[in-house]
Amino acid sequence: MSRKRKILSVKNLDFSYNSRKVLDNISFNVEKEDFISILGPNGSGKSTLVNLISKVLIGYKGKIEIGGRDIKELNPKDIAKMVAVVPQYTNPGFSFTVAEMVMMGRHPYISRFGTEEKEDFDVVRGAMEKTKILPFANRKFTELSGGEKQRVVVAQALAQDSSILLLDEPTSHLDINFQIEFMNLFLSLNKKENKTIIGIFHDVNLAIQNSKKIMLLKEGRIFNFGSGEDIINRESIRSVFGSDVFIGRNPVTKKLYVSPVFNPGVDRGISSQTANKYLRVHIIGGGGAASPVMNLLHSSGYMVSCGVINTLDTDLDTAQMLGIPYVTEAPFSPISFVSQNKNIEFIKSSDVIILPAVEFGPGNFSNLVSVKEAISSGEKVIVIDEKNIRGRDHTGGKAEKLYRRIIEDGAIVVKSINEVLKHL
Amino acid sequence: MATGTKTLRYIFILLLILILIIIVAASIGAAKVSLKDTSLIIASFIPGVNNFINVEDLNPLDIVIISQIRLPRIFLSIFVGIALAGAGVIFQGLFRNPMADPFVIGVSAGAAFGATIGLVFITGVGLLGISTTTIFALLGALATTFLVYSISSARGKVSVTTLLLSGIALSAMLSAMTSFIMIFRVHNMAKIIFWIMGGLTAASWYKFNIIAPMIVVLMIISGFYMRDLNIISLGDKRAAQLGVQTERVKKILLIMASLIAALAVSVSGIIGFVGLLTPHILRLIVGPDHKILYPTSAVAGGIVLLMSDTLARTILMPREIPVGIITSIVGVPFFLYLLVKSKKQVF
Known part of the structure; x- marks a missing residue:
């Protein structure tokens, strides 16, 4: 049963950068419609993992399979049809319009000698509706606010029409209202559109409140992988992040809540x-x-x-x-x-x-x-x-x-x- | 709106302008030929149309002047303009840098050095009727491009920063070497300087027939990568996430644009600012989408260079001014005017 629903499988993944081991024997499976958060301090290998899954980085040891196919045998367009990444920042070299930016998400579907078809325009329109950017489709991307820009980038990723959404700290530079807005968007994409979501989140609580599973990464290894209830505790956070925290419960959602221990006035x-x-x-x-x-x-x-x-x-x-x-x-x-x-x-x-x-x-x-x-x-x-x-x-x-x-x-x-x- | 129809509309307008300017440019010069006669003579060379046109009662000398002297030069300047503007669009897109022009990775310095060697050391013989200067300029441009490219792609990936830096460094060295040769060959100095300043005086149908098809083929191949170029302007990593074969596309476009620029330089010398400014001007009008920007800039580049060359050969008749001087003196103020007037942010 679970074997059938498996959409991403990573086996014995090793990756080194300039002889420094960044990922060390990473193995895990992701099932369809999962919502997984990858947590870990800077340098723990989170972004590298995302870059390897989206085949932006190559030269790894081990095996990555998406939908049962080894990504080594897939070209960038095939992968872009299955995995869409939402990056932290997008900085176009030129002032494209919002609609032009979102249409770029259709690139995997348009052949070199072809042009945009009606279907592409329909998908782009749908993506812009879901992210509520249709009203400013013709505005310049460069003139938008940070939150609006990020909505355009999510629409760009949705235009890829992929089953997996890989979120690479998509909201960490945004205000709390946007963080919540985007998390709600990702949750509804997960529930209503059956998207499998794998995300790196800057905010531990944002991740635990919403994910079905948490992966804790420490120094390139999986420290723990499971439900938040099972693996988030004071010891695991201290081990992975090296910080002391209180673990409480959100009085409303009854979900775990992590709060840092601050010691006033003392270095x-x-x-x-x-x-x-x-x-x-x-x-x-x-x-x-x-x-x-x-x-x-x-x-x-x-x-x-x-x-x-x-x-x-x-x-x-x-x-x-x-x-x-x-x-x-x-x-x-x-x-x-x-x-x-x-x-x-x-x-x-x-x-x-x-x-x-x-x-x-x-x-x-x-x-x-x-x-x-x-x-x-x-x-x-x-x-x-x-x-x-x-x-x-x-x-x-x-x-x-x-x-x-x-x-x-x-x-x-x-x-x-x-x-x-x-x-x- | 579909980009295709938008592009066609712009191209249609630009081609109309180009045809008008061709007729005007062909009619002016030391020997005066009326616009009507010029149109008739040009039309008589168009297959299909020529059946309806009778040029027998026109001055035969006018026909020769227009068809054998002015038209080859006009068409060569158009194609050099197309090449420079097209290569400029590609380089600006690849480097995400408004300062990039067709010569950014050393094509011009390489060509100038090659041309200097051709002018100074090898005299007389040409190949297939093309002068040694042209051939050596082409070789110099290609060798420099190859060297710069090899330096920057040492580790499998092309580094844009290394490309720019090694291009600038190598250009400086080659310019110094060109100057060094000039010092010892003072009697060749004027020739070399004239070549470097750029000009199309030595145009012929023969040259055109060799250069133009190559430019067209390379330009068309590059044209199929404009969607990729749009996405590459978001950065290499983002482009790869959207399914672009970033490294491959970058390599192809770099090689294509360098070849296009080298071909243009080898027949015209170094004509500045056409390749830098035309894409900027067109970006203000048609927007940043390379699928539209590339073809429209190319045609506009043809218009700009034809206009400049016509000025270059007529304003101080019978003397000729190197066309590079015109493109800079007229082009730059025009561009600055647009820059100040336009509130659009293009970069």
């Missing part, structure tokens, strides 16, 4: 070099006050833990997204002895305890007690005194009193999150 490169990777830091959480410092220390490379936080707390989301250990308590409940003891265990095994500007009430007062115990037993405590404790004290003065005792007992007081790093 990542330097901080991660100087960070003592084995330093264990425990952060007292609550009401989201711990999230910025959790993010900062985690991305700087420290071993971070957090507690005690209530289940519906923002700090818990942060801890979960960053994948750091935490101690929780049921929502809106005071901290139980069990949780407090767990928290104390974390505190004892840590080198540094950090107390962010948490709001204190009767429910989480025991967190403060735990910190007091820590400083009394000689542990290093850093207090982030961003907001006056009086305003954060909802216990009628109890918390403020204990807080001041902690500082008197030798806790390091800093005024902002960024200062924390200096004391580690």
Whole structure:
């Protein structure tokens, strides 16, 4: 069954450029009407793969078959009838009209000694309708806006009447509204016109939201190939792109959502070099006050833990997204002895305890007690005194009193999150 | 609109203009012949029409002057103009560069060097009645083109930038060598300079019969690649994605255009600006589509060179001015005027 529907097959594909291996043993199959996104950092071989499939590049090892035919045996016109590429930029040397540009897509169908037939004009008109460029068919391509130009280029590719559309970062230079507009166009072409779509997308989320399958490319190899649900996670993104991300879910579509972890004010490169990777830091959480410092220390490379936080707390989301250990308590409940003891265990095994500007009430007062115990037993405590404790004290003065005792007992007081790093 | 009918309409208008100018050009010169007599004499050479025309009561000398002196020159200048403008369109399209002309890859310097050697070192004998200068000019043009092309296609692909650079470099060297020869052969200097400035004084039906068919054949072959040339102007990679055999087409067009330019140069010397400006002027009128631009530019190139040559041989009668001077002095201001007036962006 699946064998029958196979439209593109790549087997053991190797490609080197000036003795540098760009693609290394790439094998995969694409089925009819698939929507596949190829993701990977610059230099991972994405564009090379697209160029090989469209036979713009030759000199590879391995086999590429389109519709069961080896592309080595196909001439450029045959391939252009089966595979249409949408490039990132198109820059004509002369100011052709929109209609002339779209007609160029019919080149594979017009013989050298022939001329445009009625069918060619019909296909061109259809392509211009689908991309909504018919109203400016006679305008100069060079005078159009970036988004309009790209619609013309998509129409040019549609005029090729191919079963496969290869998208080579088609929207990465466009504004978000155009990115969405084009993605909707590609989706409808995929669903209504049964086009098989293979695309390189700059925007990871745009790709995961819409593709049926994702291919992760890393240094010329397929890192993983499958549905977004199966292969997109924090580890795979870190492995392939080398960046730290949160993986969440789009609340509306319930699809995976990738968001980069930004660490404010800190040069990542330097901080991660100087960070003592084995330093264990425990952060007292609550009401989201711990999230910025959790993010900062985690991305700087420290071993971070957090507690005690209530289940519906923002700090818990942060801890979960960053994948750091935490101690929780049921929502809106005071901290139980069990949780407090767990928290104390974390505190004892840590080198540094950090107390962010948490709001204190009767429910989480025991967190403060735990910190007091820590400083009394000689542990290093850093207090982030961003907001006056009086305003954060909802216990009628109890918390403020204990807080001041902690500082008197030798806790390091800093005024902002960024200062924390200096004391580690 | 189908490009075919649009092209035919433009070509028809241009041919009408050309015929009118042929009649005018044939009638003027040192010996005055009326427009009516000139038309009759020309018509008497057209098969089929000549049955209805009686030229017996015309001055026989006029018939000889027009048919043996003026018409060969007129037709040779038309075909040189066609060749230069056609090659100009192809080079501008291939290089995507408005500065490209038929001589961009060294054809003119090669031809000038060849012609100089022919003029200076080899005297008298010609081949098949064609002067050594012409033959050596052709050889020089072809050798230079071949060399430039070999340098730029060293790794299987033709690099446009290398082509331009090696063309400019080789041209500079050949011009220097031409100057070097001139210094040591001062008595030949005037001849060489006159040749380089371009002219059609030595036109004959014989020359025309050899050169014109070759130009026509090469031009027609190239004409079948104009759709490809349109697409190549989007860039080599995009053209390949749209099914164009980019490298093959580039090679064919480069060779064709170089041959066309070499043939023109070998009979006329270096006539500047026709091949550069005519395509630009036509692009302002008919648009950038090479399927229309190529044939219309070619005919217009014929018109431009015929007009220039007619001026060259008549304005300072009985003296002749090298036609290259006319094309530049008259052509350039006209082009600049169009450039300023036209709000259309062509490149």
